[in-house]
Amino acid sequence: DSGVTQTPKHLITATGQRVTLRCSPRSGDLSVYWYQQSLDQGLQFLIQYYNGEERAKGNILERFSAQQFPDLHSELNLSSLELGDSALYFCASSPSQGRSNGYTFGSGTRLTVV
Amino acid sequence: QQPVQSPQAVILREGEDAVINCSSSKALYSVHWYRQKHGEAPVFLMILLKGGEQKGHEKISASFNEKKQQSSLYLTASQLSYSGTYFCGTAGYGGSQGNLIFGKGTKLSVKP
Numbered sequence: 454d455s456g457v458t459q460t461p462k463h464l465i466t467a468t469g470q471r472v473t474l475r476c477s478p479r480s481g482d483l484s485v486y487w488y489q490q491s492l493d494q495g496l497q498f499l500i501q502y503y504n505g506e507e508r509a510k511g512n513i514l515e516r517f518s519a520q521q522f523p524d525l526h527s528e529l530n531l532s533s534l535e536l537g538d539s540a541l542y543f544c545a546s547s548p549s550q551g552r553s554n555g556y557t558f559g560s561g562t563r564l565t566v567v
Numbered sequence: 568q569q570p571v572q573s574p575q576a577v578i579l580r581e582g583e584d585a586v587i588n589c590s591s592s593k594a595l596y597s598v599h600w601y602r603q604k605h606g607e608a609p610v611f612l613m614i615l616l617k618g619g620e621q622k623g624h625e626k627i628s629a630s631f632n633e634k635k636q637q638s639s640l641y642l643t644a645s646q647l648s649y650s651g652t653y654f655c656g657t658a659g660y661g662g663s664q665g666n667l668i669f670g671k672g673t674k675l676s677v678k679p
Contacts, residue, residue: 455608484665495569496609496654496669509666543608550665552597552658555611 456480459544459559467567471532474562476544478525484508484547485527486556487519491540502527503550534566568593570657572670579645579677587640587673589655598631598638599656599667602649609654612640642675650677 456479466472478485487499498511502521513519516534521527531538541563545556570591577585589598597616601609615631615638627649631638642649652674656667 455610486666488669495671496656498666498668501666503665511666511668547665552665552667553614553616555599555614556601556609556656556667557611558601558608560608 455557455559457482457544457546457557457559459542459562461562462560463563463565465565465567466534468534468536470534470566471530472534472564474529474531474542474544474564476527476529476546476559478527478544478546479557482546482548482557483525484550485521485525486545486547487513487527487529488543488545489540490543490561496543499529508550531564536566539564539566568659569668570655570670572653572655572673574673575671576674577676579675581647581677581679582644583677585642585645585675587642587653587655587675589638589640589657589670591636591657593636593659595631595633595636595638595657596660597658598629599658600629600638600640601654601656601669602651603654603672604651645675645677647677647679650675 458477483504489497499513501509519529543561545558547554600612603609626643652672656669
């Protein structure tokens with residue numbers, strides 16, 4: 454157990470639907486990062502939050518949004534889902550803003566859009 | 568801005584050595600290395616912060632040449648447990664100073 458908790462582990466949903474992925478960071482970590490992993494693209498950075506505030510955005514689609522709550526857990530919302538959104542979504546956390554600290558990854562949420 | 572890793576894949580026999588390279592087109596503040604086993608989350612191995620810095624983790628070590636914007640991961644006397652995909656993650660200067668951009672990974676297979 455890495456200390457980063459992601460739920461659910463698996464999600465199967467239909468095109469056009471909306472889902473919410475949840476992440477609880479490791480105790481004491483203030484930064485949360487979301488990454489999308491598909492077979493041919495590796496780990497694609499989506500978005501970073503630090504202590505409740507959005508700090509960086511990567512290649513995140515407009516159909517996707519995220520937030521970090523006062524208790525530091527984070528949610529990634531994916532809407533108008535397409536087949537191409539099927540992927541493994543990882544959440545990671547770090548104590549500070551990350552470039553000087555290693556990330557701790559959660560076990561991921563496998564999203565399948567049918 | 569995605570760092571380039573080479574080779575894409577490597578197959579070793581137990582006890583053999585390997586080098587994985589990571590190269591960026593932009594100035595780097597730090598380089599991180601992670602290992603991911605099939606179906607699992609990436610696991611942090613080490614971080615290199617300064618130019619020329621070298622670090623070690625058991626029989627795995629790494630170097631960072633800040634001037635060349637390159638890092639190399641060295642695996643010596645490989646063990647079966649070293650099998651997995653290795654990712655380098657790079658952080659630049661400025662911006663959010665936090666998020667890492669990962670390379671596409673190098674798949675390492677260690678055979679008995």
